[in-house]
Amino acid sequence: MQGRRLNQLAIGYACITVGVQNTGLSRCILKNASEENIRKVIAINLSALEAMVDYNIKNGIKLFRISSDIIPFGSHSINTVLWWEDYKENFLRIGNKITSAGMRVSMHPGQYTVLNSRDLNVVEKAVKDLNYHAAFLDALGMDNKSKIILHIGGVYGDKENAIKAFTDQYVSLSQTIKNRLIIENDDKNYDIQDILTISQITGAPAVFDNLHHELNPPEETLSEFEWIKECNQTWKEQDGKQKIHYSQQKVGALRGSHSDTIFIPPFLDFYHQLLDNNIDIMLEVKDKNLSAIKCINTVLRDVSAKKLEEEWAKYKYFVLSRSARIYNDIRGMLKNKEARVVIEFYEKIEHAYLLSEDKGAEVNAAEHVWGYISKDSSSDERKRYEKLLDAYLNDTSSAEILKSHLLKCAHKRDLQYLINSLYFYI
DNA sequence: TGACGTCAAGATCCG
Protein backbone atom coordinates (compact mmCIF):
# COMPACT_ATOMS: atom_id res chain seq x y z
CA MET A 1 0.00 0.00 0.00
CA GLN A 2 1.43 3.36 -0.99
CA GLY A 3 1.73 6.48 1.13
CA ARG A 4 2.02 4.69 4.45
CA ARG A 5 3.59 6.85 7.10
CA LEU A 6 5.41 4.21 9.04
CA ASN A 7 6.96 6.64 11.47
CA GLN A 8 3.56 7.10 13.09
CA LEU A 9 3.41 3.48 14.02
CA ALA A 10 3.18 2.54 17.66
CA ILE A 11 3.26 -1.10 18.67
CA GLY A 12 3.41 -2.00 22.33
CA TYR A 13 3.06 -4.64 25.03
CA ALA A 14 1.35 -5.12 28.36
CA CYS A 15 2.56 -4.83 31.94
CA ILE A 16 5.74 -6.87 32.26
CA THR A 17 8.96 -7.56 30.40
CA VAL A 18 10.78 -10.76 29.53
CA GLY A 19 14.54 -10.91 30.07
CA VAL A 20 15.02 -7.33 31.30
CA GLN A 21 16.85 -6.83 34.58
CA ASN A 22 15.30 -4.98 37.54
CA THR A 23 11.80 -4.86 36.07
CA GLY A 24 10.16 -7.52 38.25
CA LEU A 25 6.95 -6.48 39.99
CA SER A 26 6.35 -7.30 43.62
CA ARG A 27 3.08 -7.81 45.52
CA CYS A 28 1.64 -8.81 48.85
CA ILE A 29 -1.40 -10.74 49.99
CA LEU A 30 -4.22 -9.18 51.97
CA LYS A 31 -3.05 -10.90 55.14
CA ASN A 32 0.32 -9.14 54.94
CA ALA A 33 -0.92 -5.79 53.65
CA SER A 34 0.50 -3.66 56.45
CA GLU A 35 1.36 -0.07 55.65
CA GLU A 36 5.03 -0.98 55.85
CA ASN A 37 4.67 -3.82 53.37
CA ILE A 38 2.51 -1.79 51.04
CA ARG A 39 5.12 0.98 50.96
CA LYS A 40 7.86 -1.55 50.31
CA VAL A 41 5.95 -3.00 47.34
CA ILE A 42 5.11 0.43 45.93
CA ALA A 43 8.76 1.50 46.06
CA ILE A 44 9.88 -1.68 44.29
CA ASN A 45 7.16 -1.42 41.66
CA LEU A 46 7.76 2.24 40.83
CA SER A 47 11.42 1.46 40.40
CA ALA A 48 10.50 -1.51 38.16
CA LEU A 49 8.16 0.74 36.17
CA GLU A 50 10.95 3.23 35.64
CA ALA A 51 13.25 0.44 34.43
CA MET A 52 10.55 -0.69 31.98
CA VAL A 53 10.07 2.87 30.74
CA ASP A 54 13.85 3.24 30.27
CA TYR A 55 13.91 -0.04 28.37
CA ASN A 56 11.02 1.07 26.16
CA ILE A 57 12.76 4.34 25.34
CA LYS A 58 16.00 2.56 24.53
CA ASN A 59 14.17 0.17 22.23
CA GLY A 60 11.85 2.61 20.47
CA ILE A 61 8.70 1.19 22.04
CA LYS A 62 6.08 3.94 22.21
CA LEU A 63 3.08 2.09 23.52
CA PHE A 64 2.93 0.42 26.91
CA ARG A 65 0.29 -0.80 29.35
CA ILE A 66 1.02 -0.25 33.02
CA SER A 67 0.01 -3.15 35.27
CA SER A 68 -3.01 -2.57 37.49
CA ASP A 69 -1.03 -4.32 40.23
CA ILE A 70 1.57 -1.55 40.36
CA ILE A 71 0.01 -0.24 43.57
CA PRO A 72 -0.93 -3.20 45.83
CA PHE A 73 -4.65 -3.10 46.69
CA GLY A 74 -4.80 0.17 44.77
CA SER A 75 -8.55 0.48 45.19
CA HIS A 76 -8.96 -1.49 48.41
CA SER A 77 -9.73 0.18 51.73
CA ILE A 78 -6.80 -1.63 53.33
CA ASN A 79 -4.42 0.60 51.41
CA THR A 80 -4.39 4.00 53.14
CA VAL A 81 -1.05 5.14 51.73
CA LEU A 82 -1.21 8.50 49.95
CA TRP A 83 1.06 7.13 47.24
CA TRP A 84 0.40 9.91 44.70
CA GLU A 85 1.81 12.38 47.26
CA ASP A 86 4.42 10.30 49.06
CA TYR A 87 6.05 9.13 45.83
CA LYS A 88 5.52 12.38 43.93
CA GLU A 89 9.15 12.63 42.87
CA ASN A 90 9.09 9.16 41.34
CA PHE A 91 5.86 9.93 39.50
CA LEU A 92 7.21 13.21 38.17
CA ARG A 93 10.46 11.68 37.00
CA ILE A 94 8.81 8.67 35.34
CA GLY A 95 6.05 10.82 33.87
CA ASN A 96 8.57 13.20 32.34
CA LYS A 97 10.45 10.33 30.74
CA ILE A 98 7.24 8.96 29.25
CA THR A 99 6.09 12.32 27.96
CA SER A 100 9.37 13.47 26.50
CA ALA A 101 9.82 10.13 24.73
CA GLY A 102 6.39 10.47 23.12
CA MET A 103 5.32 7.19 24.72
CA ARG A 104 1.65 6.46 25.22
CA VAL A 105 0.73 4.51 28.34
CA SER A 106 -2.56 2.93 29.28
CA MET A 107 -4.07 0.79 32.01
CA HIS A 108 -6.56 -2.07 31.86
CA PRO A 109 -8.64 -3.18 34.86
CA GLY A 110 -9.31 -6.88 34.42
CA GLN A 111 -12.37 -9.07 34.16
CA TYR A 112 -13.21 -8.51 37.83
CA THR A 113 -13.96 -4.82 37.51
CA VAL A 114 -17.63 -4.92 36.59
CA LEU A 115 -19.44 -1.62 36.23
CA ASN A 116 -22.79 -3.12 35.22
CA SER A 117 -23.09 -5.67 38.04
CA ARG A 118 -26.43 -6.31 39.68
CA ASP A 119 -24.65 -6.21 43.01
CA LEU A 120 -24.27 -2.56 44.00
CA ASN A 121 -21.26 -3.38 46.19
CA VAL A 122 -19.52 -4.69 43.09
CA VAL A 123 -20.45 -1.54 41.18
CA GLU A 124 -19.13 0.65 43.97
CA LYS A 125 -15.85 -1.25 43.99
CA ALA A 126 -15.63 -0.96 40.21
CA VAL A 127 -16.00 2.82 40.41
CA LYS A 128 -13.31 2.95 43.08
CA ASP A 129 -11.08 0.86 40.86
CA LEU A 130 -11.57 3.23 37.92
CA ASN A 131 -10.75 6.13 40.20
CA TYR A 132 -7.56 4.41 41.26
CA HIS A 133 -6.48 3.85 37.66
CA ALA A 134 -7.26 7.46 36.73
CA ALA A 135 -5.39 8.72 39.80
CA PHE A 136 -2.33 6.72 38.81
CA LEU A 137 -2.26 8.18 35.28
CA ASP A 138 -2.94 11.62 36.75
CA ALA A 139 -0.02 11.22 39.16
CA LEU A 140 2.25 10.52 36.17
CA GLY A 141 0.95 13.71 34.59
CA MET A 142 -0.45 11.87 31.57
CA ASP A 143 -2.90 13.65 29.29
CA ASN A 144 -6.26 12.17 28.32
CA LYS A 145 -4.74 10.23 25.44
CA SER A 146 -3.59 7.82 28.18
CA LYS A 147 -6.57 5.54 28.38
CA ILE A 148 -8.23 3.12 30.77
CA ILE A 149 -9.58 0.09 28.89
CA LEU A 150 -12.63 -1.64 30.28
CA HIS A 151 -14.88 -4.53 29.33
CA ILE A 152 -18.63 -4.10 29.71
CA GLY A 153 -19.19 -6.90 32.22
CA GLY A 154 -21.87 -9.52 32.76
CA VAL A 155 -25.07 -10.23 30.82
CA TYR A 156 -27.25 -11.60 33.66
CA GLY A 157 -29.62 -13.28 31.23
CA ASP A 158 -30.77 -10.00 29.69
CA LYS A 159 -28.24 -8.20 27.53
CA GLU A 160 -30.44 -5.20 26.79
CA ASN A 161 -30.87 -4.49 30.48
CA ALA A 162 -27.22 -5.21 31.22
CA ILE A 163 -26.20 -2.67 28.58
CA LYS A 164 -28.57 -0.16 30.13
CA ALA A 165 -27.02 -0.81 33.54
CA PHE A 166 -23.62 -0.04 32.02
CA THR A 167 -24.66 3.15 30.26
CA ASP A 168 -26.55 4.36 33.36
CA GLN A 169 -23.46 3.81 35.48
CA TYR A 170 -21.31 5.50 32.87
CA VAL A 171 -23.36 8.69 33.14
CA SER A 172 -22.67 8.96 36.86
CA LEU A 173 -18.89 8.54 36.51
CA SER A 174 -16.70 11.57 37.12
CA GLN A 175 -15.53 13.52 34.10
CA THR A 176 -11.95 12.59 35.02
CA ILE A 177 -12.74 8.92 34.41
CA LYS A 178 -14.92 9.57 31.36
CA ASN A 179 -12.02 11.44 29.76
CA ARG A 180 -9.94 8.26 29.87
CA LEU A 181 -12.41 5.40 29.63
CA ILE A 182 -12.49 3.29 26.47
CA ILE A 183 -14.39 0.05 25.94
CA GLU A 184 -13.37 -3.26 24.39
CA ASN A 185 -15.15 -6.27 22.91
CA ASP A 186 -14.73 -9.47 24.93
CA ASP A 187 -14.61 -13.14 23.95
CA LYS A 188 -17.97 -14.19 25.42
CA ASN A 189 -20.53 -11.48 26.08
CA TYR A 190 -20.14 -8.21 24.24
CA ASP A 191 -19.11 -8.33 20.58
CA ILE A 192 -17.77 -5.40 18.62
CA GLN A 193 -21.24 -4.43 17.40
CA ASP A 194 -22.42 -4.20 21.02
CA ILE A 195 -19.38 -2.10 21.85
CA LEU A 196 -20.14 0.31 19.01
CA THR A 197 -23.73 0.59 20.21
CA ILE A 198 -22.58 1.35 23.75
CA SER A 199 -19.99 3.75 22.38
CA GLN A 200 -22.75 5.67 20.58
CA ILE A 201 -24.67 6.08 23.83
CA THR A 202 -21.76 6.87 26.13
CA GLY A 203 -19.26 8.52 23.80
CA ALA A 204 -16.52 6.15 25.02
CA PRO A 205 -14.15 5.20 22.16
CA ALA A 206 -14.27 1.59 20.99
CA VAL A 207 -11.29 -0.78 21.06
CA PHE A 208 -11.31 -3.68 18.60
CA ASP A 209 -9.65 -6.88 19.83
CA ASN A 210 -9.05 -9.31 16.95
CA LEU A 211 -8.94 -12.56 18.95
CA HIS A 212 -12.02 -11.69 21.00
CA HIS A 213 -13.71 -10.83 17.73
CA GLU A 214 -12.78 -14.19 16.24
CA LEU A 215 -14.26 -16.00 19.25
CA ASN A 216 -17.29 -13.75 19.60
CA PRO A 217 -18.27 -12.31 16.24
CA PRO A 218 -21.38 -10.15 15.88
CA GLU A 219 -24.40 -11.00 13.75
CA GLU A 220 -23.49 -8.45 11.14
CA THR A 221 -20.65 -9.81 9.02
CA LEU A 222 -18.14 -7.13 8.17
CA SER A 223 -14.44 -7.91 7.80
CA GLU A 224 -12.21 -7.18 10.81
CA PHE A 225 -10.79 -4.24 8.90
CA GLU A 226 -14.22 -2.77 8.32
CA TRP A 227 -15.01 -3.13 12.02
CA ILE A 228 -11.74 -1.40 12.85
CA LYS A 229 -12.79 1.39 10.52
CA GLU A 230 -16.15 1.63 12.28
CA CYS A 231 -14.35 1.91 15.60
CA ASN A 232 -12.19 4.68 14.20
CA GLN A 233 -15.28 6.92 14.07
CA THR A 234 -15.58 6.73 17.85
CA TRP A 235 -12.13 8.26 18.46
CA LYS A 236 -12.11 12.03 18.84
CA GLU A 237 -9.19 14.44 18.59
CA GLN A 238 -8.68 14.61 22.36
CA ASP A 239 -8.62 10.79 22.62
CA GLY A 240 -5.49 10.48 20.51
CA LYS A 241 -4.87 7.79 17.92
CA GLN A 242 -7.25 4.88 17.59
CA LYS A 243 -6.06 1.86 19.53
CA ILE A 244 -6.62 -1.83 18.86
CA HIS A 245 -5.58 -5.06 20.57
CA TYR A 246 -3.88 -7.76 18.54
CA SER A 247 -3.14 -11.32 19.60
CA GLN A 248 -2.90 -14.82 18.17
CA GLN A 249 -4.48 -18.03 19.39
CA LYS A 250 -2.04 -20.42 21.05
CA VAL A 251 -2.21 -23.69 19.09
CA GLY A 252 -3.46 -26.62 21.14
CA ALA A 253 -4.49 -24.46 24.10
CA LEU A 254 -7.91 -23.30 25.29
CA ARG A 255 -9.79 -20.99 22.96
CA GLY A 256 -8.66 -17.47 23.70
CA SER A 257 -5.23 -18.35 25.08
CA HIS A 258 -2.56 -16.00 23.80
CA SER A 259 0.34 -17.40 21.79
CA ASP A 260 3.86 -17.55 23.24
CA THR A 261 5.11 -15.17 20.57
CA ILE A 262 3.55 -13.15 17.74
CA PHE A 263 4.19 -15.06 14.53
CA ILE A 264 5.30 -12.60 11.92
CA PRO A 265 3.65 -13.87 8.71
CA PRO A 266 0.06 -13.61 10.02
CA PHE A 267 0.91 -10.38 11.85
CA LEU A 268 2.24 -8.71 8.70
CA ASP A 269 -0.74 -9.99 6.75
CA PHE A 270 -3.02 -8.34 9.28
CA TYR A 271 -0.93 -5.18 9.45
CA HIS A 272 -0.86 -4.69 5.69
CA GLN A 273 -4.59 -5.14 5.41
CA LEU A 274 -5.29 -2.33 7.86
CA LEU A 275 -7.11 0.36 5.96
CA ASP A 276 -5.38 3.06 7.98
CA ASN A 277 -2.00 2.51 9.56
CA ASN A 278 -2.23 5.46 11.91
CA ILE A 279 -3.35 3.11 14.66
CA ASP A 280 -1.73 2.05 17.91
CA ILE A 281 -1.47 -1.72 18.21
CA MET A 282 -1.29 -3.26 21.68
CA LEU A 283 0.02 -6.82 21.49
CA GLU A 284 -1.24 -9.38 23.98
CA VAL A 285 1.30 -12.17 24.01
CA LYS A 286 3.39 -14.13 26.45
CA ASP A 287 6.79 -12.91 25.30
CA LYS A 288 5.65 -9.27 25.75
CA ASN A 289 8.45 -6.80 24.87
CA LEU A 290 10.18 -9.36 22.65
CA SER A 291 7.25 -9.56 20.23
CA ALA A 292 6.83 -5.78 20.37
CA ILE A 293 10.40 -5.26 19.18
CA LYS A 294 10.01 -8.01 16.60
CA CYS A 295 6.83 -6.49 15.16
CA ILE A 296 8.28 -2.98 15.14
CA ASN A 297 11.40 -4.18 13.36
CA THR A 298 9.54 -6.19 10.73
CA VAL A 299 7.16 -3.37 9.95
CA LEU A 300 9.96 -0.82 9.66
CA ARG A 301 12.02 -3.28 7.57
CA ASP A 302 15.07 -1.03 7.24
CA VAL A 303 16.53 -2.01 10.58
CA SER A 304 20.27 -1.27 10.80
CA ALA A 305 22.72 -4.14 10.69
CA LYS A 306 23.90 -3.11 14.13
CA LYS A 307 20.43 -3.33 15.62
CA LEU A 308 19.86 -6.73 14.08
CA GLU A 309 23.19 -7.90 15.50
CA GLU A 310 21.98 -6.81 18.92
CA GLU A 311 18.82 -8.82 18.47
CA TRP A 312 20.86 -11.80 17.37
CA ALA A 313 23.10 -11.49 20.42
CA LYS A 314 20.02 -11.92 22.62
CA TYR A 315 18.53 -14.84 20.68
CA LYS A 316 21.58 -16.79 19.55
CA TYR A 317 21.95 -19.30 22.39
CA PHE A 318 18.24 -19.89 22.44
CA VAL A 319 18.39 -20.73 18.72
CA LEU A 320 21.47 -22.89 19.23
CA SER A 321 19.63 -24.81 21.95
CA ARG A 322 16.99 -25.76 19.39
CA SER A 323 18.97 -26.23 16.19
CA ALA A 324 22.60 -25.71 15.17
CA ARG A 325 21.46 -25.63 11.57
CA ILE A 326 19.14 -22.68 12.07
CA TYR A 327 21.87 -21.02 14.13
CA ASN A 328 24.27 -21.31 11.21
CA ASP A 329 21.62 -20.23 8.69
CA ILE A 330 21.09 -17.00 10.61
CA ARG A 331 24.81 -16.37 11.01
CA GLY A 332 25.19 -16.68 7.26
CA MET A 333 22.20 -14.44 6.68
CA LEU A 334 23.65 -11.66 8.83
CA LYS A 335 27.03 -11.68 7.06
CA ASN A 336 25.61 -9.63 4.23
CA LYS A 337 25.20 -6.24 5.88
CA GLU A 338 23.36 -4.78 2.88
CA ALA A 339 20.61 -7.34 2.61
CA ARG A 340 17.24 -6.59 4.18
CA VAL A 341 16.80 -9.78 6.06
CA VAL A 342 14.73 -8.66 9.06
CA ILE A 343 11.64 -10.71 8.25
CA GLU A 344 13.64 -13.81 7.29
CA PHE A 345 15.68 -13.41 10.47
CA TYR A 346 12.64 -13.49 12.75
CA GLU A 347 11.00 -16.27 10.75
CA LYS A 348 14.08 -18.40 11.37
CA ILE A 349 13.82 -17.69 15.09
CA GLU A 350 10.13 -18.60 15.05
CA HIS A 351 11.08 -21.81 13.29
CA ALA A 352 13.48 -22.58 16.16
CA TYR A 353 10.67 -21.75 18.60
CA LEU A 354 8.43 -24.39 17.07
CA LEU A 355 10.95 -27.22 17.06
CA SER A 356 10.50 -29.92 19.63
CA GLU A 357 13.26 -30.57 22.13
CA ASP A 358 16.52 -31.85 20.70
CA LYS A 359 18.84 -33.07 23.44
CA GLY A 360 21.94 -32.79 21.28
CA ALA A 361 21.15 -29.15 20.52
CA GLU A 362 20.40 -28.39 24.17
CA VAL A 363 23.68 -29.88 25.32
CA ASN A 364 25.58 -28.07 22.58
CA ALA A 365 24.14 -24.72 23.67
CA ALA A 366 24.80 -25.48 27.33
CA GLU A 367 28.43 -26.27 26.49
CA HIS A 368 28.77 -22.94 24.65
CA VAL A 369 27.38 -21.04 27.61
CA TRP A 370 29.49 -23.05 30.04
CA GLY A 371 32.50 -21.94 28.01
CA TYR A 372 32.11 -18.46 29.50
CA ILE A 373 32.14 -19.85 33.00
CA SER A 374 34.44 -22.88 32.90
CA LYS A 375 37.67 -20.86 32.88
CA ASP A 376 37.26 -19.63 36.43
CA SER A 377 34.65 -22.05 37.76
CA SER A 378 34.87 -23.46 41.25
CA SER A 379 34.98 -27.22 41.59
CA ASP A 380 31.46 -27.19 43.07
CA GLU A 381 30.15 -25.27 40.08
CA ARG A 382 31.80 -27.66 37.68
CA LYS A 383 30.61 -30.74 39.56
CA ARG A 384 27.07 -29.49 39.62
CA TYR A 385 27.22 -28.56 35.93
CA GLU A 386 28.48 -32.01 34.97
CA LYS A 387 25.99 -33.71 37.22
CA LEU A 388 23.06 -31.76 35.77
CA LEU A 389 24.28 -32.41 32.24
CA ASP A 390 24.41 -36.15 32.95
CA ALA A 391 21.04 -36.08 34.63
CA TYR A 392 19.58 -34.26 31.63
CA LEU A 393 20.94 -36.87 29.25
CA ASN A 394 19.59 -39.64 31.52
CA ASP A 395 16.11 -38.10 31.57
CA THR A 396 16.33 -37.62 35.34
CA SER A 397 16.47 -33.81 35.09
CA SER A 398 15.37 -31.04 32.74
CA ALA A 399 17.13 -28.46 30.61
CA GLU A 400 15.58 -25.73 32.79
CA ILE A 401 17.48 -26.87 35.86
CA LEU A 402 20.72 -26.92 33.91
CA LYS A 403 19.97 -23.43 32.64
CA SER A 404 19.19 -22.07 36.07
CA HIS A 405 22.56 -23.29 37.30
CA LEU A 406 24.28 -21.60 34.35
CA LEU A 407 22.38 -18.37 34.95
CA LYS A 408 23.36 -18.40 38.58
CA CYS A 409 27.01 -18.81 37.61
CA ALA A 410 26.66 -15.95 35.10
CA HIS A 411 25.16 -13.68 37.79
CA LYS A 412 27.98 -14.51 40.17
CA ARG A 413 30.45 -13.17 37.61
CA ASP A 414 28.18 -10.36 36.38
CA LEU A 415 28.50 -11.66 32.81
CA GLN A 416 26.05 -9.18 31.28
CA TYR A 417 26.26 -10.72 27.83
CA LEU A 418 24.98 -14.03 29.20
CA ILE A 419 22.55 -12.56 31.71
CA ASN A 420 20.78 -10.77 28.86
CA SER A 421 20.56 -13.88 26.69
CA LEU A 422 17.02 -15.00 25.98
CA TYR A 423 18.29 -18.57 26.24
CA PHE A 424 17.41 -18.23 29.93
CA TYR A 425 13.99 -16.69 29.59
CA ILE A 426 12.07 -18.20 26.67
C1' DT B 1 -18.92 -25.43 43.71
C1' DG B 2 -15.32 -24.95 40.52
C1' DA B 3 -13.47 -23.01 36.23
C1' DC B 4 -11.79 -19.02 34.26
C1' DG B 5 -6.83 -15.63 34.03
C1' DT B 6 -2.85 -13.69 36.15
C1' DC B 7 1.73 -14.12 38.23
C1' DA B 8 4.34 -13.51 42.37
C1' DA B 9 4.04 -15.04 47.27
C1' DG B 10 3.78 -18.70 50.17
C1' DA B 11 4.18 -23.53 51.30
C1' DT B 12 6.15 -27.77 50.83
C1' DC B 13 9.21 -31.05 49.19
C1' DC B 14 13.87 -32.70 47.91
C1' DG B 15 18.78 -33.62 48.21
Add this chain to the structure above:
DNA sequence: CGGATCTTGACGTCA
Protein backbone atom coordinates in the same frame (compact mmCIF):
# COMPACT_ATOMS: atom_id res chain seq x y z
C1' DC C 1 19.98 -24.90 53.98
C1' DG C 2 19.26 -23.69 49.10
C1' DG C 3 16.73 -24.63 45.40
C1' DA C 4 12.88 -26.84 42.78
C1' DT C 5 8.00 -27.40 42.43
C1' DC C 6 3.36 -27.11 43.75
C1' DT C 7 -0.46 -24.26 45.70
C1' DT C 8 -2.68 -20.03 46.98
C1' DG C 9 -4.49 -15.51 46.56
C1' DA C 10 -7.90 -11.76 44.96
C1' DC C 11 -11.33 -10.46 42.00
C1' DG C 12 -16.91 -11.61 39.71
C1' DT C 13 -19.59 -14.40 36.61
C1' DC C 14 -21.57 -18.39 34.90
C1' DA C 15 -22.42 -23.28 34.09
